Amino acid sequence: MSSGTLGAAKIYHRLLKAVKKHIGHDGSRRHFRDFVTEEFRKNINLSDQTAIQSKLKLAHDYTFLLNSVHHHKELLFSYNIAVDRSDEMKKVLNKSAASVGLRLPDVYQP
Numbered sequence: 001m002s003s004g005t006l007g008a009a010k011i012y013h014r015l016l017k018a019v020k021k022h023i024g025h026d027g028s029r030r031h032f033r034d035f036v037t038e039e040f041r042k043n044i045n046l047s048d049q050t051a052i053q054s055k056l057k058l059a060h061d062y063t064f065l066l067n068s069v070h071h072h073k074e075l076l077f078s079y080n081i082a083v084d085r086s087d088e089m090k091k092v093l094n095k096s097a098a099s100v101g102l103r104l105p106d107v108y109q110p
Contacts, residue, residue, distance in 0.1 A: 007056065008040075008052075008056055011059050014060075015036055015060075019033050019036060021070070022070045036059075039059075
């Protein structure tokens, strides 16, 4: 394997990880992961180095965008800026209760 192939594999892995973490991989969202996989497979025999670098940069930039949007959303939640946090707080409360082996009363259940 060449260093270019290793670089492409690393970018591909990071992009799939970001898609899985920030978009999801269940039934209705699986097409995002399928699209990424299809694009990488479609361009596996590409020989033009400029085109290869362009496509790898696009994949890297999209990974960065997904991670940045997620981080921005977390910051908005943490600063409570015009965001309804009730669902997020329910998740946090459920996780906290579950971590010590408890269940929240039905009043707090979604």
